[in-house]
Amino acid sequence: MKRTVLVLGAGGYVGRKLMDALSRCEDMQPIACLRRQSSAMGHASVCFDATDPVELEKHISGIDVVVNCIGSDPTVMKHSAQALLQAARSNGPLIVHFSSMAVYGSACGLLDENAPLRGDIGAYANAKVEIERLMASYPRRIILRPGCIYGPGSPAWSSRIARLLKARRLGDLGAAGDGIANLVHVDDVAAAVIAGIRRPECAGQVFNLAMKNPPTWNDYFISFAKALGAVPVRRIGEKRLKAEGKVFAPALKILEILAGKLPVSLDLPPFMSPGLLSLFRQDITLVSEKAERELGLVWKDLEIGLRDSALFEEEKK
Numbered sequence: 001m002k003r004t005v006l007v008l009g010a011g012g013y014v015g016r017k018l019m020d021a022l023s024r025c026e027d028m029q030p031i032a033c034l035r036r037q038s039s040a041m042g043h044a045s046v047c048f049d050a051t052d053p054v055e056l057e058k059h060i061s062g063i064d065v066v067v068n069c070i071g072s073d074p075t076v077m078k079h080s081a082q083a084l085l086q087a088a089r090s091n092g093p094l095i096v097h098f099s100s101m102a103v104y105g106s107a108c109g110l111l112d113e114n115a116p117l118r119g120d121i122g123a124y125a126n127a128k129v130e131i132e133r134l135m136a137s138y139p140r141r142i143i144l145r146p147g148c149i150y151g152p153g154s155p156a157w158s159s160r161i162a163r164l165l166k167a168r169r170l171g172d173l174g175a176a177g178d179g180i181a182n183l184v185h186v187d188d189v190a191a192a193v194i195a196g197i198r199r200p201e202c203a204g205q206v207f208n209l210a211m212k213n214p215p216t217w218n219d220y221f222i223s224f225a226k227a228l229g230a231v232p233v234r235r236i237g238e239k240r241l242k243a244e245g246k247v248f249a250p251a252l253k254i255l256e257i258l259a260g261k262l263p264v265s266l267d268l269p270p271f272m273s274p275g276l277l278s279l280f281r282q283d284i285t286l287v288s289e290k291a292e293r294e295l296g297l298v299w300k301d302l303e304i305g306l307r308d309s310a311l312f313e314e315e316k317k
Contacts, residue, residue: 147182
């Protein structure tokens with residue numbers, strides 16, 4: 001018998017990839033939840049506001065699993081999580097909730113799922129911590145804490161990085177890029193969701209998701225640049241990075257806000273926020289042995305993941 005799986009946030013990158021993966025499973029019947037109808041989805045879908053508990057309760061009636069991929073504005077994330085929990089208590093579905101490595105905040109070293117939650121690096125991280133604490137009250141839930149989700153078309157960790165590398169704004173950052181890149185391929189993230197759904201014993205558990213033996217950010221940038229053909233790789237000095245974080249990032253953020261009010265879309269260059277530049281330095285390694293052991297995950301080889309990501313960037317020109 002097929003499990004019905006409602007994916008909240010199905011219009012986002014992870015949500016779309018997850019819908020594709022679920023649709024290939026003979027024992028799954030995925031349904032996309034969207035704020036507005038989209039002909040590009042290509043899957044069964046429903047449209048409603050996921051922050052409305054009445055609407056949520058109506059749509060999750062009879063649903064076996066709800067996957068919460070909503071990862072936008074911190075306020076939206078919190079309100080949708082509260083609505084989901086309120087609706088779920090009447091219906092009892094399994095909830096697979098996407099948290100983030102951001103819950104560990106500025107911590108360093110090897111971190112497994114028992115590490116303290118800090119969320120001290122901004123509103124997004126703090127919201128993720130708050131939501132996890134809310135989710136803890138619901139027994140039929142699985143919490144996933146992915147690292148940096150990369151793969152073909154990943155807006156944050158593949159496409160943005162590719163544009164910066166091609167523009168020679170990223171490269172070898174020296175000591176500023178010696179932090180650990182806790183990468184996880186989007187296919188592995190989808191595999192974690194599917195495995196969790198199929199294994200009832202995983203209810204109530206938390207899983208880190210990040211590849212084993214992750215590279216430093218410098219190694220990631222250099223390897224990805226080679227895959228993209230953006231060589232030779234430029235050495236980016238400290239002075240340039242300060243300008244990126246303190247001058248370019250604020251200016252581009254203002255332009256992004258203004259562009260959002262225009263009737264046409266503008267292709268603005270990506271920016272590197274101070275928080276992102278701090279991450280490139282952070283010596284934090286997610287320990288994901290639990291996901292390997294209990295979800296049966298085998299991480300995609302980084303070279304293959306980078307090749308596929310580079311090919312996607314080339315084909316979309």
